[in-house]
Amino acid sequence: CFTSCCRKLELYLYPYDVLRLKNSLGIQSAEFMHRHTRIASGSHPFFPAVMLNMRDNADRTCPFLGPEGCMVYKDRPSACRTYPLERAVEKRAGKHGMVVHYFMTHHDYCKGHLEQRQYTVEKWERDQFLHEYNLMNDCWAEVDAFFATNPWQGEGAAGPRQQLAFMVCYNLDEFRRYASRHNLLKLFRMDRDRRRRIERDDAELLRFGFNWLQFVLGDRPTLQPR
Incomplete structure (x- = not known):
């Protein structure tokens, strides 16, 4: 360089x-x-x-x-x-x-x-x-590409859903606190090792966040609910 x-x-x-x-x-x-x-x-x-x-x-x-x-x-x-x-x-x-x-x-x-x-x-x-x-x-x-389908359901730019998505993607520390407050990991089926990785590793949390957004905003089968 x-x-x-x-x-x-x-x-x-x-x-x-x-x-x-x-x-x-x-x-x-x-x-x-x-x-x-x-x-x-x-x-x-x-x-x-x-x-x-x-x-x-x-x-x-x-x-x-x-x-x-x-x-x-x-x-x-x-x-x-x-x-x-x-x-x-x-x-x-x-x-x-x-x-x-x-x-x-x-x-x-x-x-x-x-x-x-x-x-x-x-x-x-x-x-x-x-x-x-x-x-x-x-x-x-x-x-x-999923966001390009306009999944905000009429809320428009900077609505609650888009703000939630932006937090997950670019404010990962706040998303970690959000996930803890709402017990998100307990809502989905996953093995103990994966849950532990998500709890400890930022990259794993971001992957989970990507899947979670598609699940909650687009009803996509990216996660398995309990």
């Missing part, structure tokens, strides 16, 4: 990106969202997107860029890991399976293009530890 691309970014953050970054910084989801993000228009009109705020300086540098490089390198967002590739997932609501597309981008300021080592897509993803990110982002693509 030569840090040349860590400036003037229009960087979208997915739910798993926020999870990794807030844990890396040791702060709650709500604090991370307040300090480092802004709301923007998404790929469809029924759910907003989240973007990373740049610093208010001449170069509009990434807030996590330090003198020696990326300060959250181990937990940097998926877009940073994937670059110079771009990964697009085609998922249509109501249809099974996904189609993944890759695009190569080239910017003159990127010194990585001058390197001699060659990669296949598979090798690059292994090198950048993208497996878990891709799995979580594919889950998110399915949920976002």
Whole structure:
């Protein structure tokens, strides 16, 4: 990483990106969202997107860029890991399976293009530890495709249902408290090991949250009620 691309970014953050970054910084989801993000228009009109705020300086540098490089390198967002590739997932609501597309981008300021080592897509993803990110982002693509069907039942943008969905996706610490208050895990059939993982692991909680949203908002069989 030569840090040349860590400036003037229009960087979208997915739910798993926020999870990794807030844990890396040791702060709650709500604090991370307040300090480092802004709301923007998404790929469809029924759910907003989240973007990373740049610093208010001449170069509009990434807030996590330090003198020696990326300060959250181990937990940097998926877009940073994937670059110079771009990964697009085609998922249509109501249809099974996904189609993944890759695009190569080239910017003159990127010194990585001058390197001699060659990669296949598979090798690059292994090198950048993208497996878990891709799995979580594919889950998110399915949920976002579900949101594109406008499951808010006439409430419109920022109604109670959409606010609930936004909490699950981007304020995971609050969702954990919500799940505890409402005993959500006890409402569904799952083995003890899975329940324990959800209680202890943020990524497992996010997966559960994705399934729960589709169950409660769309009556989809993503969970088994008791």
